[in-house]
Amino acid sequence: MADLTGRTAIVTGGATLLAHGVISALAQAGARVVVADIDELGGGAAESLGAEVVYRRTDVTKDGEIAALIEATVERFGGIDIVVNLAATYLDEGFATRRSDWLTALDVNLVSMVEVVRAAHPHLAASAGGAVINFTSISSKVAQTGRWVYPACKAAIVQLTRSMAMDFAGDGIRVNSVSPGWTWSKIMDDLSGGDRAKTDKVAAPFHLTGRVGDGREVGEVVAFLASDAASVVTAADWAADGGYSALGPEQAVPAIPQLAD
Numbered sequence: 130m131a132d133l134t135g136r137t138a139i140v141t142g143g144a145t146l147l148a149h150g151v152i153s154a155l156a157q158a159g160a161r162v163v164v165a166d167i168d169e170l171g172g173g174a175a176e177s178l179g180a181e182v183v184y185r186r187t188d189v190t191k192d193g194e195i196a197a198l199i200e201a202t203v204e205r206f207g208g209i210d211i212v213v214n215l216a217a218t219y220l221d222e223g224f225a226t227r228r229s230d231w232l233t234a235l236d237v238n239l240v241s242m243v244e245v246v247r248a249a250h251p252h253l254a255a256s257a258g259g260a261v262i263n264f265t266s267i268s269s270k271v272a273q274t275g276r277w278v279y280p281a282c283k284a285a286i287v288q289l290t291r292s293m294a295m296d297f298a299g300d301g302i303r304v305n306s307v308s309p310g311w312t313w314s315k316i317m318d319d320l321s322g323g324d325r326a327k328t329d330k331v332a333a334p335f336h337l338t339g340r341v342g343d344g345r346e347v348g349e350v351v352a353f354l355a356s357d358a359a360s361v362v363t364a365a366d367w368a369a370d371g372g373y374s375a376l377g378p379e380q381a382v383p384a385i386p387q388l389a390d
């Protein structure tokens with residue numbers, strides 16, 4: 130298990146269901162966590178994760194609110210060692226998406242990652258274990274029907290991660306991205322009416338694990354990437370996708386035997 134004792138992490142977009150698993154993994158590894166989101170941390174989540182997890186309302190598209198987040202985090206915990214850029218919008222109408230929505234989505238999904246890291250940079254550089262983990266997705270590498278904006282944002286994040294890693298290496302800051310496959314999340318909970326078994330059944334043909342992942346499983350990968358256990362890892366995109374990215378159009382079905390049928 131990753132050891133993050135004494136480290137302080139900011140998790141943007143941390144109020145959502147998937148992020149809860151990420152925060153619990155970081156907190157259990159010993160990190161103090163500041164959850165930065167426009168949504169409240171519902172259901173007593175902060176309390177259930179202990180005194181070392183605090184919530185601060187932050188819109189990551191507003192530079193003033195980012196500055197206040199950084200200031201409050203340093204005041205409360207004395208520094209910043211880890212930034213997890215998880216906040217995202219699924220705003221996407223494919224070809225029909227108009228310029229203003231493109232720009233909004235790019236702002237939330239991509240540009241805000243840069244601005245949060247810009248504000249945190251002096252503290253990450255001062256840390257003995259500065260680490261940034263950017264959330265991208267399996268959607269960065271495949272075409273998905275009716276989706277143009279979200280996959281483009283996620284693909285850009287893979288490249289942004291390389292650029293950040295390159296230019297921050299001299300500051301001792303490692304930068305990696307994580308690409309979840311389908312992960313049990315608010316949108317799945319809403320769309321399936323809370324039916325995890327049905328969701329797993331839909332996901333099974335395109336995940337080698339035969340199911341959706343858990344936020345906590347993704348969180349374990351994030352905690353590893355944030356920790357000294359990953360000291361040799363930077364500029365990498367880590368799949369946390371149940372094997373989704375290994376599958377081709379043949380899925381996991383023996384195709385050649387079908388020639389003899």
Ligand SMILES: NC(=O)c1ccc[n+]([C@@H]2O[C@H](COP(=O)([O-])OP(=O)(O)OC[C@H]3O[C@@H](n4cnc5c(N)ncnc54)[C@H](O)[C@@H]3O)[C@@H](O)[C@H]2O)c1
Pocket residue numbers: 141142143144145146147148165166167168187188189190214215216217218219237264265266267308309310311312313314315316
């Ligand atoms: N759900 C999946 O299966 C899946 C798969 C691959 C990757 N991901 C990635 O994981 C992350 C979480 O996905 P999710 O499905 O839980 O998404 P979600 O929509 O449930 O959560 C996104 C969070 O970001 C917050 N947010 C949005 N705009 C913000 C802003 N301006 N400032 C601060 N916070 C803001 C929202 O309030 C929300 O809490 C995203 O980066 C997503 O791309 C998810």
